[in-house]
Amino acid sequence: MFYRILKILGFLLLKIMFRIEYNGVEKIPETGALIIAGNHSSYLDGIILGAMSKRSIHFMAKKELFKNKILASFFRTLKAFPVDRKKPGKSSISMALKVLKNGNILGIFPEGTRYIESLGKPFYGVGFFSIKSGAPILPVAIHGPSKIAPKGKYIPRFSKIRVTVGDLILPPRVYNKKSMKNLAKDMTYKTMDILKTMLNNTEHERG
DSSP states (O other): OHHHHHHHHHHHHHHHHHOOEEEOGGGSOSSSOEEEEEOOOSTTHHHHHHHHOSSOEEEEEEGGGGSSHHHHHHHHHTTEEEEOSSSOOHHHHHHHHHHHHTTOEEEEOTTSSOOSSSOOOOOSHHHHHHHHHOOOEEEEEEESOOEEOGGGOOEEOOOOOEEEEOOOBOOOSOOOHHHHHHHHHHHHHHHHHHHHHHHHHHHHHHO
């Protein structure tokens, strides 16, 4: 209940402050395991994706956010769980696969951290989880919430935010341990290429 209230409040704030516009949300499956993969340019991205879907999204979040007990409790209420971005532990991997096994949505930012100017180099987790679980990847391009940083201080740019939902990327049905790494890498870069194209198309539409 608390999660739903926060999601509604988040959507209202995004609508009022950033005139947020969602395109293609009908592509989000109503049921079944799903991995939502978005680009990461601001602290707002988790809220933006969370407010996009009627379904709950379980996010992998950097472990540093869970150091404070109060904040940790808050993030867990939002269905987030910690992960070491440089070296994911077995518990984080198991939790992600459990989310998908139970037919829920797993939210991932493949870059692992924020990149303001352009897309960064991704980790291969999004491809790995898709192949391992059989869940499709849904690329979601977030355009507009990037931050400017005069003198090292982040200030929000209250420009319009546009969110575009792409088409499902289906994982290969057949793989083995030897092919897993290459397949995970290929799926991850395919996802990033699609996100790049979607972001570029949005920029051209604005121009």
